[in-house]
Amino acid sequence: MKQVWLNGRIVPEEEAKVSLFDHGLLYGDGVFEGIRFYNNKAFQLDAHLERLEQSAKAIGLTIPYSVQAFKTAVDSLIQNYPESQGYLRLVVTRGVGPLGLDPTHCKRANCFILVDQLNMLDKTLRETGVRLAISSVRKIPNECLDARVKSLNYLNLILAKMEANSVGAHEAILLNTSGFVAEGSSENIFIVNNGVLQTPPIQDGALDGITRRLILQLANRNNIAVSERSLTPYDLYNAQECFLCGTGAELIPVATVNGRRVGNSPGDLYKRIEALYQDLIVEQTD
Numbered sequence: 001m002k003q004v005w006l007n008g009r010i011v012p013e014e015e016a017k018v019s020l021f022d023h024g025l026l027y028g029d030g031v032f033e034g035i036r037f038y039n040n041k042a043f044q045l046d047a048h049l050e051r052l053e054q055s056a057k058a059i060g061l062t063i064p065y066s067v068q069a070f071k072t073a074v075d076s077l078i079q080n081y082p083e084s085q086g087y088l089r090l091v092v093t094r095g096v097g098p099l100g101l102d103p104t105h106c107k108r109a110n111c112f113i114l115v116d117q118l119n120m121l122d123k124t125l126r127e128t129g130v131r132l133a134i135s136s137v138r139k140i141p142n143e144c145l146d147a148r149v150k151s152l153n154y155l156n157l158i159l160a161k162m163e164a165n166s167v168g169a170h171e172a173i174l175l176n177t178s179g180f181v182a183e184g185s186s187e188n189i190f191i192v193n194n195g196v197l198q199t200p201p202i203q204d205g206a207l208d209g210i211t212r213r214l215i216l217q218l219a220n221r222n223n224i225a226v227s228e229r230s231l232t233p234y235d236l237y238n239a240q241e242c243f244l245c246g247t248g249a250e251l252i253p254v255a256t257v258n259g260r261r262v263g264n265s266p267g268d269l270y271k272r273i274e275a276l277y278q279d280l281i282v283e284q285t286d
Ligand code: PMP
Pocket: 034, 157, 183, 184, 185, 186, 187, 188, 206, 207, 208, 209, 210, 211, 212, 245, 246, 247, 248
């Protein structure tokens, strides 16, 4: 029987209930994190809890649990889970309130953590690479909702993903409203050009991804040249390598963008960084 953590208690999934008047459900008013665990240990938990706190702060949402309470909850769920690897989803909603957008009368946030497997991709695609489609759906501009807030509002990303599905692509790439590449529907993007690893700056509308940060750190530590710079579809089409990264996705090589083949997939630099990333996981979850 699956267990979840809900507002301070570990309960069987069937018994975990939240109200239909929760503003997370009614308006997508809330924030969340997706966290992987390996070898019975949450990976990058501090970074995820810090981003959760910052997302909540940015939308004026008070989280009624301490970082330590979340750490204990995460640990109990992992220890009770039958497999040593998996995925956790930590959600904080605005809580129950009267109908209407105003959160003033939502007295207490609802917090829950789910644990499950997340099988994002067929294993062979990690070897051959995925097909990307540049979506007609643009990222919501930072002036409207800062992309650093990992909010429960994923509708534009879902629409982009649906569009990718409809053209037989595995993933969508969203541009910002100025036409610069922002990110995938749930991953950040990197390319390699002239031997330099490049990724769009966060200001271009990407989530400040924890996997992205780790890749930038690994590159710096291993004398791999990196550049955070604005990218256009032209840069993707002309890339020597391209890959996606995220907690759920880990690192995924890209084979084509809008049907155009992108260099070698998987490329040499991808393979090097992927190996460094796997080593880091082992080092931090040993
Ligand atoms: N962008 C979006 C929109 C995402 O949902 C995710 C997954 N959380 C990412 C990027 C990758 O971020 P991270 O490496 O922190 O999982």
